[in-house]
Amino acid sequence: MKYTISLTKTENSKLGGVDFNNIPFGRHFSDHIFIADFDGENWVNPRIEPFANFSIHPACMGLHYGQSIFEGMKATKTLDGQPMLFRPEMHAARMNASARRMCMPEIPESLFLQGLDMLVGVDADWIPPQEGSALYLRPLMFANDEFIGVRPSAKYKFIIMTGPVGPYYPKPVRLMAENHFVRAVNGSTGEAKAAGNYAGAMLPTKMAQEKGFDQVMWLESPEFKYIQEVGTMNIFFVINGVTITPVTDGAILKGITRDSIITLLREEGYPVEVRRITIDELVAAYKAGTLEEVFGAGTAAVVSHVSHIQYDELLMELPPVEGRKISRWVKDHIDGLRSGRFEDTHGWVVPVGVFQEEEVPA
Numbered sequence: 001m002k003y004t005i006s007l008t009k010t011e012n013s014k015l016g017g018v019d020f021n022n023i024p025f026g027r028h029f030s031d032h033i034f035i036a037d038f039d040g041e042n043w044v045n046p047r048i049e050p051f052a053n054f055s056i057h058p059a060c061m062g063l064h065y066g067q068s069i070f071e072g073m074k075a076t077k078t079l080d081g082q083p084m085l086f087r088p089e090m091h092a093a094r095m096n097a098s099a100r101r102m103c104m105p106e107i108p109e110s111l112f113l114q115g116l117d118m119l120v121g122v123d124a125d126w127i128p129p130q131e132g133s134a135l136y137l138r139p140l141m142f143a144n145d146e147f148i149g150v151r152p153s154a155k156y157k158f159i160i161m162t163g164p165v166g167p168y169y170p171k172p173v174r175l176m177a178e179n180h181f182v183r184a185v186n187g188s189t190g191e192a193k194a195a196g197n198y199a200g201a202m203l204p205t206k207m208a209q210e211k212g213f214d215q216v217m218w219l220e221s222p223e224f225k226y227i228q229e230v231g232t233m234n235i236f237f238v239i240n241g242v243t244i245t246p247v248t249d250g251a252i253l254k255g256i257t258r259d260s261i262i263t264l265l266r267e268e269g270y271p272v273e274v275r276r277i278t279i280d281e282l283v284a285a286y287k288a289g290t291l292e293e294v295f296g297a298g299t300a301a302v303v304s305h306v307s308h309i310q311y312d313e314l315l316m317e318l319p320p321v322e323g324r325k326i327s328r329w330v331k332d333h334i335d336g337l338r339s340g341r342f343e344d345t346h347g348w349v350v351p352v353g354v355f356q357e358e359e360v361p362a
């Protein structure tokens with residue numbers, strides 16, 4: 001289905017005030033925003049407007065009961081300046097998987113993709129040209145009924161905002177394996193990209209940061225043995241030349257970067273195991289000298305090298321980044337796919353403009 005998305009352009013671009021060589025993550029917002037409303041039955045009034053505050057009723061259900069889900073994506077430019085999206089259909093599908101879990105209406109794939117595509121096209125000048133930098137895209141849907149009382153909202157707002165970003169973790173990260181607090185268990189909302197998952201993670205993350213770590217590495221309750229993921233990333237370990245990542249079994253976000261990495265490594269002939277892995281296996285490999293690399297993977301961080309992992313009294317110091325063959329290869333490959341340095345044989349990198357021209361299934 002082809003949506004008619006109205007466009008009102010800003011007369012006061014803020015682009016001149018942004019230094020692309022020095023962009024902190026999450027602080028700059030581009031000139032325009034996409035908005036669509038769910039009126040209880042249909043998605044209506046899709047529009048692109050100048051980026052501005054909107055007013056919210058104090059009883060907005062999303063604020064009270066947490067029906068709020070989002071995505072995190074990136075648009076980049078190829079070396080010859082063409083704006084591109086990375087795996088947008090997969091993000092649209094995950095948004096709808098989150099919507100189902102949180103009892104929210106699904107967004108037709110064509111509305112998600114056309115809104116995103118048009119918005120990025122309108123603000124294409126906001127895409128930083130440097131490899132490793134990008135235009136971060138934040139689709140968000142929240143409950144918008146004005147009602148006090150616990151039930152699913154009837155009305156929702158779907159917005160997409162964007163902003164230029166530099167690298168998320170400019171240096172290798174220090175992780176603390178968490179053996180008291182828990183992010184998610186099977187059957188909870190861990191697999192959804194739901195705002196509340198992040199809220200619940202803030203106290204343990206703050207406590208870990210006060211001890212000198214960047215992020216928590218989550219372990220599965222109640223045993224606190226099986227490794228799940230890291231704050232905003234999935235996690236990978238290279239033990240004896242084999243790359244291992246936890247299976248996403250209902251409590252872990254199904255990362256799109258994770259999926260891309262597994263595919264790329266297997267195609268390159270690197271052995272990859274997707275399975276449950278315990279912290280004890282990790283400690284044993286560390287002590288035996290076979291834990292070669294640890295890295296996190298996510299849209300924001302792309303591939304983020306891990307320098308240390310604390311578990312109980314043990315601080316594991318991992319080998320220097322310079323010698324890390326697999327994570328360096330995979331980071332370079334994903335950056336290179338996004339910039340067009342490597343050929344995209346999977347159809348992952350989609351030129352901006354495609355969803356305006358083609359009829360996409362509703």
Ligand SMILES: Cc1ncc(COP(=O)(O)O)c(C=O)c1O
Nearest residue numbers: 232233234253255256257298299
């Ligand atoms: C909790 C969590 N896990 C994993 C990821 C990585 O997912 P993706 O690669 O799709 O960005 C993210 C980032 O979105 C995240 O927030």
